[in-house]
Amino acid sequence: MTRLSSDDFRALVTAMASAVADNAERLTELDRAIGDGDHGANMQRGFDAVAADLDTLAAKPLPEALKAAGMKLVMTVGGASGPLVGTFFMTLGKELPEEFDRAGFTEAFSKAVAAVAARGKSHQGQKTLLDVLFPMQAALEDGKSVGEIATIAGQAAEATIPILATRGRASFLGERSIGHMDPGAASVALLASVAASMLEQQP
Amino acid sequence: MTRLSSDDFRALVTAMASAVADNAERLTELDRAIGDGDHGANMQRGFDAVAADLDTLAAKPLPEALKAAGMKLVMTVGGASGPLVGTFFMTLGKELPEEFDRAGFTEAFSKAVAAVAARGKSHQGQKTLLDVLFPMQAALEDGKSVGEIATIAGQAAEATIPILATRGRASFLGERSIGHMDPGAASVALLASVAASMLEQQP
Amino acid sequence: MKKLMNGADTILSESLAGFTQAHADIVTLDGSGKFVRRRELRPGKVALVSGGGSGHEPLHAGFVGIGMLDAACPGQVFTSPTPDQMVEAAQAVDTGAGVLFIVKNYEGDVMNFDMAAEMMADMTGAQVQQLITNDDIAVEDSLFTTGRRGVAGTLVVEKIVGAAAEQGMDLAGLKALGERVNRACRSFGVALSSCTVPAAGKPTFDIGEGEMEFGVGIHGEPGRRRAPLATADAIAAEMCEGIVKDLGQVAGRNALLFVNGFGGTPLMELYLMHHSARRLFEGHGVQIARSLTGSYVTALDMAGCSITLALLDDDLLALWDAPVRTAALRWGV
Amino acid sequence: MKKLMNGADTILSESLAGFTQAHADIVTLDGSGKFVRRRELRPGKVALVSGGGSGHEPLHAGFVGIGMLDAACPGQVFTSPTPDQMVEAAQAVDTGAGVLFIVKNYEGDVMNFDMAAEMMADMTGAQVQQLITNDDIAVEDSLFTTGRRGVAGTLVVEKIVGAAAEQGMDLAGLKALGERVNRACRSFGVALSSCTVPAAGKPTFDIGEGEMEFGVGIHGEPGRRRAPLATADAIAAEMCEGIVKDLGQVAGRNALLFVNGFGGTPLMELYLMHHSARRLFEGHGVQIARSLTGSYVTALDMAGCSITLALLDDDLLALWDAPVRTAALRWGV
Ligand SMILES: Nc1ncnc2c1ncn2[C@@H]1O[C@H](COP(=O)(O)OP(=O)(O)O)[C@@H](O)[C@H]1O
Ligand SMILES: Nc1ncnc2c1ncn2[C@@H]1O[C@H](COP(=O)(O)OP(=O)(O)O)[C@@H](O)[C@H]1O
Ligand SMILES: [Mg+2]
Ligand SMILES: [Mg+2]
Ligand SMILES: [Mg+2]
Ligand SMILES: [Mg+2]
Structure with missing residues (x-):
């Protein structure tokens, strides 16, 4: 059984927020190529807001903290990524018991991914962040290690490059969307790698 | 006694129109520096219109032809140069007898210059085309040759460079008008040199 | 920026x-x-x-x-x-x-x-x-x-x-x-320049002196294709033909022609596009019953415009004409 | 171009x-x-x-x-x-x-x-x-x-x-x-870019990325001076102080504040300038009784704006408010 302590949660959120800030320019650059050039700024605004609220959040039990963080993201990120990333954390919080094993986490994660797909009316293969979330889910189900999952997430983000977008702003470009990494996919891979390096350090 | 034949008039107008066309870009460039970048286009529009009307104009006696050419310039050039250059030719036509000697021409020229100054409510030393017209008038009065007058006109145009403009668009620039040749002055010097080379070829 | x-x-x-x-x-x-x-x-x-x-x-x-x-x-x-x-x-x-x-x-x-x-x-x-x-x-x-x-x-x-x-x-x-x-309603947009998002500080896309983005939206996202800059008539023709084709039956219909600037294009050019588009639509038998020309749905400082044709029957025309009093559209009140 | x-x-x-x-x-x-x-x-x-x-x-x-x-x-x-x-x-x-x-x-x-x-x-x-x-x-x-x-x-x-x-x-x-x-009425203009006259085919003046022309007119003529690009507040302050100084006695007077775009500047920036100018004029005791914001007196595609303050007494305000029905200004009819 795992139990993420309030300190772990703090550390995780802080690390995610600083990774997003450090990568905001790169994410925006990706969005400039096939979107509208705001993805980095959107994500940074959201994670900064969550980090600013950390004292309140960390005082809650983990599921509640995740739900509140997700709601905060919804209320601050805006754009397409706001409802999607927000829904992911809200659902994860809703589905995760306070104490959970790998199977419990995997189940909650799967439900969160399904909620994102439902919110986006989208599925795998459309050049969106789902193209990283689904492979992560499969890797979880396959029993892959935390480090392996992060690697898979990074590869999945790379694998969005040749895809023709049919969802999100990039879909407006038709054929011209081919040859660029999806910014939302890059964000999710980034968050996965942050989470992995945190959890790997755990005893 | 001189009498400008209808063919001479034709040749003169044609030469002026093509000189203006050839120099339009240079004149506009001068106007871009301290004006609004249209002087070449304005003059070209006017002289093209006069040239297009040449058959009608050349059929008239010289004074009438000059008046009509001036009126045509007024109706087509626009801007500040239209009323000024137009007034010059209109007045010259009004004041010039059909047959004239140097004194008669000098008198008509002086009246035309005075009419321009009245129209512009301006005088010498303000960085305008008057800074070429007045020296030309003085040279005429001094009995200078046609070629000398053209040279003086050219020098007078050059001499507008250090002047601080107090009339015309360049006056809006204050100190920044210093260091640039006045476009209207350049136009008048150009017309003077065309007239000189025509008249010098006369027997 | x-x-x-x-x-x-x-x-x-x-x-x-x-x-x-x-x-x-x-x-x-x-x-x-x-x-x-x-x-x-x-x-x-x-x-x-x-x-x-x-x-x-x-x-x-x-x-x-x-x-x-x-x-x-x-x-x-x-x-x-x-x-x-x-x-x-x-x-x-x-x-x-x-x-x-x-x-x-x-x-x-x-x-x-x-x-x-x-x-x-x-x-x-x-x-x-x-x-x-x-x-x-x-x-x-x-x-x-x-x-x-x-x-x-x-x-x-x-x-x-x-x-x-x-x-x-x-x-x-x-x-x-x-x-x-x-x-x-059908619309089509063309951009002559990118816009610059304040937070990004530089143009969303690079575009050369002789180029345009054809089929752009209103976010500085690249369009369907990059094309050499053409005359207004040629640009309007491709935009209007696309609109007519998509609408289907247009002959004899009343319409609103809306030429919309993207923010960096002055009225002189928009009215010229109106002139060009009107002739093209009228050639298809459309009756241009109402016009709107101006920068109303913009993309920051992007240069370019969109053309919208809205087929409006008498009921819809009457609603278009009804009084409106807002910061940007105002008539009848 | x-x-x-x-x-x-x-x-x-x-x-x-x-x-x-x-x-x-x-x-x-x-x-x-x-x-x-x-x-x-x-x-x-x-x-x-x-x-x-x-x-x-x-x-x-x-x-x-x-x-x-x-x-x-x-x-x-x-x-x-x-x-x-x-x-x-x-x-x-x-x-x-x-x-x-x-x-x-x-x-x-x-x-x-x-x-x-x-x-x-x-x-x-x-x-x-x-x-x-x-x-x-x-x-x-x-x-x-x-x-x-x-x-x-x-x-x-x-x-x-x-x-x-x-x-x-x-x-x-x-x-x-x-x-x-x-x-x-007193006005003052600033340009962030030149305009391009169609017949000339190139910008009337060259201007660097970090520069502005201060005190421009509406013909792309150079302004009184070239200055480093400043914040909107700093630009507005210099413009508004010049206007107030020139008008003389302004405290307690009613005025129209007119922020005018030069053609290439979008509304977002013009309203921001309105906000800045209003605060400055109000600081001098001017009552901003009417506002107009938009690109009405332009210089082709030039970026920038002018600020106009018009001190209007009740008679003049009533005439300003009177019905107008033109292509570009319309109210009350
Ligand atoms: N329907 C959708 N389903 C899943 N993901 C989506 C969908 N639409 C957009 N996205 C994701 O959102 C990202 C864009 O986010 P962002 O740039 O913040 O928002 P916006 O597109 O509104 O500017 C895309 O790269 C893509 O991964
Ligand atoms: N008041 C004036 N008196 C004499 N010449 C003038 C006056 N105002 C302008 N000019 C002349 O007109 C020239 C500019 O002509 P042009 O560029 O065609 O007109 P505009 O200034 O209206 O654009 C100036 O270079 C100057 O020589
Ligand atoms: Mg985006
Ligand atoms: Mg966006
Ligand atoms: Mg000029
Ligand atoms: Mg002019």
Whole structure:
């Protein structure tokens, strides 16, 4: 059984927020190529807001903290990524018991991914962040290690490059969307790698 | 006694129109520096219109032809140069007898210059085309040759460079008008040199 | 980047403050800056709420007022607003007859308005309906994709639905009317320059001196293709032919011709495009019964324009003509 | 140069054609394209005729209509129109009560309108008066020079004089009124980019990424000085302080604050400037009683804006508020 302590949660959120800030320019650059050039700024605004609220959040039990963080993201990120990333954390919080094993986490994660797909009316293969979330889910189900999952997430983000977008702003470009990494996919891979390096350090 | 034949008039107008066309870009460039970048286009529009009307104009006696050419310039050039250059030719036509000697021409020229100054409510030393017209008038009065007058006109145009403009668009620039040749002055010097080379070829 | 601003983080709030000061007779800004609302509501009227990313000014706040919207929610530049904005706006302007959200078809906007509608239903049981605009034919339509963007036609929908709401039409009727107007509108855009998002500080796309982006939207996103810059007539021809083809039967129909500037293109060029487009549409037998020319649905400082043709029957023309009093559109009152 | 046009030699005529087609309910274009006139004249009303170089759209043709101008004469781009245009326009719209020429203070405009007035007097004995606007404080004034330029304040003069003409004021009264309004107006402009004259094909001046032209007019002429690009607040402060200083006593006065875009600057920035300027003027005790924000007196595609403050007493405010129905300004009718 795992139990993420309030300190772990703090550390995780802080690390995610600083990774997003450090990568905001790169994410925006990706969005400039096939979107509208705001993805980095959107994500940074959201994670900064969550980090600013950390004292309140960390005082809650983990599921509640995740739900509140997700709601905060919804209320601050805006754009397409706001409802999607927000829904992911809200659902994860809703589905995760306070104490959970790998199977419990995997189940909650799967439900969160399904909620994102439902919110986006989208599925795998459309050049969106789902193209990283689904492979992560499969890797979880396959029993892959935390480090392996992060690697898979990074590869999945790379694998969005040749895809023709049919969802999100990039879909407006038709054929011209081919040859660029999806910014939302890059964000999710980034968050996965942050989470992995945190959890790997755990005893 | 001189009498400008209808063919001479034709040749003169044609030469002026093509000189203006050839120099339009240079004149506009001068106007871009301290004006609004249209002087070449304005003059070209006017002289093209006069040239297009040449058959009608050349059929008239010289004074009438000059008046009509001036009126045509007024109706087509626009801007500040239209009323000024137009007034010059209109007045010259009004004041010039059909047959004239140097004194008669000098008198008509002086009246035309005075009419321009009245129209512009301006005088010498303000960085305008008057800074070429007045020296030309003085040279005429001094009995200078046609070629000398053209040279003086050219020098007078050059001499507008250090002047601080107090009339015309360049006056809006204050100190920044210093260091640039006045476009209207350049136009008048150009017309003077065309007239000189025509008249010098006369027997 | 050259903009009249104090900083990328305050440009939006300062601009909104100026907007509401300048039009204090028509609108007010909610205390937290979350939405712009009509100063005086009309009890019993269905409330119309729109919104979207900022940078498209005067859309949408410039269309708040008598005969058009009741509230507009401005997001960050080119970023859809968040659900709390729509919820608070809807609560502020709902006088009991229900709320219609008018949403441009971008997934960000659609999802955020969806969440807001769900929250409204959960929290207050208020009647909320959504109307999606998607008039941009530069994007291929399909059930399995995001579909077409909502662009300048949104103004036409907001004007006509706004007039009907003012006249007392109910929520279901307004949604159906809006869908009908949206189906009657087709738009196509071309850009001669990129725009520059304040936070990004540099142009969204690079474009050469002799090039244009054909089939652009209103976010500085690249268009369907890059093409050599052509004459206005050639550009208008390709835009108008596309619109006519997509509309199908147009001969003998009355229409509104709306030439919309993207922010960096002056009126001289827009009227020239009007001239060109009118001739082309008239060649197809369209009767240009109404005209609108100006920069109404913009993309910051982008140069270029869109052409919208809206086929309007007599009922819709009458609603177009009905009085409107907003910051950006005003007639009859 | 990137413009939506077919050629530099036809841009003006095609744009004018589009303008008059788009606003056929308000204006007509004279057959030879020499002037735009109000579709329906009001017999017995003094005729107001303005004009100037093109490239400032919607000025002046966009202000032809009920409550404003009776005719506008468009010159070539940035080149004043020719006397035949004013003469023919005046003859077409004079219904016997005389004609007032409203002329921005540029020597080209002044001389061409002068010649037209002389011709009118010679030919027809018609009553013609002239009203010169010169609101631009960026230029030092002097009796011995060209003096100040007429810029955005011209709109305010045309609106207020137009309203009084509609109400039946006579020619002498209108001229005096116009001079009073002109004296109450002060403007100052700043450019972030040059404009490009179609016939020239390249920008009138070169300007670096971090620079602005301070004290520009509306022809892409260089300003009083080149300065490093500053924040909106700093720019507005220098503009507004100059205006207040020039106006003298402003505390406790009612005013119209007019933030005017030059063609390439979007509304978001103009409203931000409104916000900044309003605070500065209010700091001097000015009561901002009316606002106008938009691109009304432009310089082709130039980026930047001017700020105009017009001190208006109750009479002038009432005339500002009076109904107007033109292509570009419309309220109350
Ligand atoms: N329908 C959708 N389903 C899943 N992901 C989506 C969908 N639409 C957009 N996205 C994701 O959102 C990302 C864009 O986010 P962002 O740039 O913040 O918002 P916006 O597109 O509104 O500017 C895309 O890269 C993509 O991964
Ligand atoms: N008041 C004046 N008196 C004499 N010449 C003038 C006056 N005003 C302008 N000019 C001349 O006109 C020239 C500019 O002509 P042009 O560029 O065609 O007109 P505009 O200034 O209206 O654009 C100036 O270079 C100057 O020589
Ligand atoms: Mg984006
Ligand atoms: Mg000039
Ligand atoms: Mg966005
Ligand atoms: Mg000029």
